[in-house]
Amino acid sequence: MSSPINTERVTTFPNAILESTRFEMARDPSVILMGLGITDHIGILGTTKGLVDEFGPDRVIETPLSEDSVTGVAVGAAMAGLRPIHIHIRMDFLMLCMNQLVNMAAKAHYMYGGTVRVPMVVRAVIGKSWGQGAQHSQGLHALFMHVPGIKVVAPSNAHDAKGCLAAAVRDNNPVLFVEHRLLYRTESAVPSADYCVAAGRARVCRRGSDVTLVGVSVMLLECLRAAELLEDAGISAEVIDPIWLAPLDSATIVESAGRTGRLVVVDTGWTSCGAAAEIVARTVETARSDRAIRVRRMGYAAATCPPTPVLEDLYYPNSARIAEAAYALVRPEGPVWRAAADKAEMAYAQEFRGPF
Amino acid sequence: MYQATEDPAIIERIYRSLRVIRRVEEEIARLYPSDKIKSPVHLSIGQESVAVGVCDPLNGDDFASGTYRGHATYLAKGGDLNAMMAELFGKSTGCAGGKAGSMHLIDIQNGVLGASAVVGTTIPVSVGFALAFKREGKGRVVACFFGDGATEEGVFAESLNFAALHRLPVLFVCENNGYAIHAPLSARWATDRLRERVATYGIPTHFVPDSDTFVLRDVVEETLPELRSGRGPVFVECLTYRWREHVGPSEDYDGGYRTRPEAEPWLRCDPVEVAGARLEAGTRTRIDADVEDAIAAAIGFAEQSPDPDPSELLADVFAD
Numbered sequence: 001m002s003s004p005i006n007t008e009r010v011t012t013f014p015n016a017i018l019e020s021t022r023f024e025m026a027r028d029p030s031v032i033l034m035g036l037g038i039t040d041h042i043g044i045l046g047t048t049k050g051l052v053d054e055f056g057p058d059r060v061i062e063t064p065l066s067e068d069s070v071t072g073v074a075v076g077a078a079m080a081g082l083r084p085i086h087i088h089i090r091m092d093f094l095m096l097c098m099n100q101l102v103n104m105a106a107k108a109h110y111m112y113g114g115t116v117r118v119p120m121v122v123r124a125v126i127g128k129s130w131g132q133g134a135q136h137s138q139g140l141h142a143l144f145m146h147v148p149g150i151k152v153v154a155p156s157n158a159h160d161a162k163g164c165l166a167a168a169v170r171d172n173n174p175v176l177f178v179e180h181r182l183l184y185r186t187e188s189a190v191p192s193a194d195y196c197v198a199a200g201r202a203r204v205c206r207r208g209s210d211v212t213l214v215g216v217s218v219m220l221l222e223c224l225r226a227a228e229l230l231e232d233a234g235i236s237a238e239v240i241d242p243i244w245l246a247p248l249d250s251a252t253i254v255e256s257a258g259r260t261g262r263l264v265v266v267d268t269g270w271t272s273c274g275a276a277a278e279i280v281a282r283t284v285e286t287a288r289s290d291r292a293i294r295v296r297r298m299g300y301a302a303a304t305c306p307p308t309p310v311l312e313d314l315y316y317p318n319s320a321r322i323a324e325a326a327y328a329l330v331r332p333e334g335p336v337w338r339a340a341a342d343k344a345e346m347a348y349a350q351e352f353r354g355p356f
Numbered sequence: 357m358y359q360a361t362e363d364p365a366i367i368e369r370i371y372r373s374l375r376v377i378r379r380v381e382e383e384i385a386r387l388y389p390s391d392k393i394k395s396p397v398h399l400s401i402g403q404e405s406v407a408v409g410v411c412d413p414l415n416g417d418d419f420a421s422g423t424y425r426g427h428a429t430y431l432a433k434g435g436d437l438n439a440m441m442a443e444l445f446g447k448s449t450g451c452a453g454g455k456a457g458s459m460h461l462i463d464i465q466n467g468v469l470g471a472s473a474v475v476g477t478t479i480p481v482s483v484g485f486a487l488a489f490k491r492e493g494k495g496r497v498v499a500c501f502f503g504d505g506a507t508e509e510g511v512f513a514e515s516l517n518f519a520a521l522h523r524l525p526v527l528f529v530c531e532n533n534g535y536a537i538h539a540p541l542s543a544r545w546a547t548d549r550l551r552e553r554v555a556t557y558g559i560p561t562h563f564v565p566d567s568d569t570f571v572l573r574d575v576v577e578e579t580l581p582e583l584r585s586g587r588g589p590v591f592v593e594c595l596t597y598r599w600r601e602h603v604g605p606s607e608d609y610d611g612g613y614r615t616r617p618e619a620e621p622w623l624r625c626d627p628v629e630v631a632g633a634r635l636e637a638g639t640r641t642r643i644d645a646d647v648e649d650a651i652a653a654a655i656g657f658a659e660q661s662p663d664p665d666p667s668e669l670l671a672d673v674f675a676d
Contacts, residue, residue, distance in 0.1 A: 058491065064521070067478040069514030076484020081471065082491070083482075099511075103474050104481060112462040112470050113452025114672040148673045172675035 409572030
């Protein structure tokens with residue numbers, strides 16, 4: 001796996017996706033794109049812009065609003081030897097694709113005795129703010145983590161977006177590629193050369209000794225800021241980016257949590273039966289039994305996302321709340337600690353710039 | 357006036373295919389109480405002509421997708437009989453090593469692209485195969501079989517539109533047996549103008565009201581050049597009748613949802629008998645004997661094959 005450290009060029013998350021897509025399409029003529037809006041002037045927030053001119057409408061296929069059928073077409077095309085990337089401007093639309101993804105894409109290789117493969121990528125963007133509300137903001141990746149046969153990846157930065165997309169396209173299985181809209185503003189060091197960020201490997205982004213923070217997708221940025229807040233309060237936080245949620249690199253998280261004895265997992269999704277619940281459960285199941293690990297899941301409030309800003313601010317975890325939760329795990333007997341109010345602003349509002 | 361083929365080779369081939377399917381399923385029904393077959397079975401007895409009529413003119417490298425009532429499609433397209441029987445027995449030598457059962461038969465080598473137990477699911481998957489075939493440019497086609505119930509699924513309309521929009525080489529075959537499980541068309545369709553619905557997508561439609569094997573075969577054969585040349589999908593509706601119960605080996609005319617008199621006209625034009633009557637007696641006897649030998653061998657193969665190794669439980673969850 002390439003490291004984002006010590007590279008020179010910096011680019012944005014959508015540029016990294018565009019670059020990776022273009023490279024994979026040039027490298028492998030079996031790669032095709034499908035989706036609504038992939039050939040227009042916006043090009044899925046820039047991630048597909050210009051590709052139809054470069055590769056033609058037979059490989060960059062504008063689709064009708066037929067998510068169920070188009071997903072099935074992608075499954076069939078993949079079984080027949082193509083490598084489709086099906087793109088959804090909002091993850092919420094995946095609910096229209098569930099039959100094909102769960103009953104066919106995930107199962108075909110197993111159900112057909114290994115005689116077919118389904119190498120397809122489903123790109124899905126999670127929205128937030130500006131009134132995205134109930135049906136444009138959901139982080140539904142845990143639904144897919146539940147199903148054997150689908151891989152799930154949620155890169156938190158442009159470097160990993162490029163490398164994970166390359167890995168996903170070359171994978172011989174269906175891969176759900178989760179993109180958080182807020183990450184589209186971020187930049188990080190991205191090598192111009194081709195590379196993969198391999199499935200099933202987490203990254204320790206910051207070393208620490210008192211508590212382990214695991215942040216999924218955009219919540220990784222909040223965890224990194226929370227670690228800074230905790231440092232001011234005299235607490236050393238280790239921060240881990242799982243990158244791939246399925247397969248999940250449990251070993252890296254178990255090693256860290258076993259050492260710190262405290263684990264906070266922050267998801268961009270609900271906590272009930274969610275990614276955070278799964279990561280916590282796997283960690284405590286497999287950690288050494290001689291030291292109990294104190295755990296905390298964080299994620300969306302157990303409600304439908306409200307668009308009004310006052311309620312929406314309460315709906316999402318932020319760095320201050322993460323830091324406060326971690327502090328309480330480290331010093332359960334101590335007085336309640338509050339991060340400064342001005343630090344509660346979400347990391348995206350701080351114009352995050354990588355590399356880490 | 358339609359003239360059925362007089363080509364003896366075609367008549368023999370069609371009869372053999374019909375006879376194999378009928379006798380395989382009768383044997384499945386006979387074996388069923390023994391509990392050797394560890395899978396729910398949806399028998400196509402009575403409906404064999406649809407699969408045989410459509411698949412006979414296809415090439416070996418064309419593909420067909422079936423439904424959970426898919427034994428006929430699998431066998432008519434050339435799926436391996438031994439591998440099918442072993443699959444029903446849950447053996448390691450089955451077409452999917454015991455992971456498919458009756459409802460997901462597949463034989464990629466012979467162009468059987470697999471079946472689904474969720475109605476309509478294989479329709480867009482077939483369209484996806486056709487998309488790949490169009491890009492490939494070798495003129496291969498996909499015959500996509502589905503029942504009348506599948507036409508009620510939204511994905512059917514979506515798939516018709518997509519296939520027509522992109523002029524994909526799909527032969528949509530509606531095997532209309534009049535019932536979705538036990539619910540009749542009258543409880544499900546606002547009108548029976550299915551072909552008109554399909555035609556609004558610009559798709560040519562055909563109708564074979566009795567699913568006569570030879571008529572259907574010729575309809576399909578005539579459409580294949582346009583399918584192969586990239587002019588887009590074709591739709592054919594075949595009226596047919598399921599003789600046995602929805603799932604399981606028995607008849608169910610006492611179930612209250614249909615009557616024996618309703619079935620009588622269909623029973624009288626048994627497609628196996630219709631084809632058999634066109635053969636010399638000696639030829640028919642010889643084919644029947646061959647078929648019995650092949651089925652006995654397949655059952656023997658299934659019985660003698662080993663069970664899957666326990667390690668298979670977690671094998672092939674992901675492809676390498």
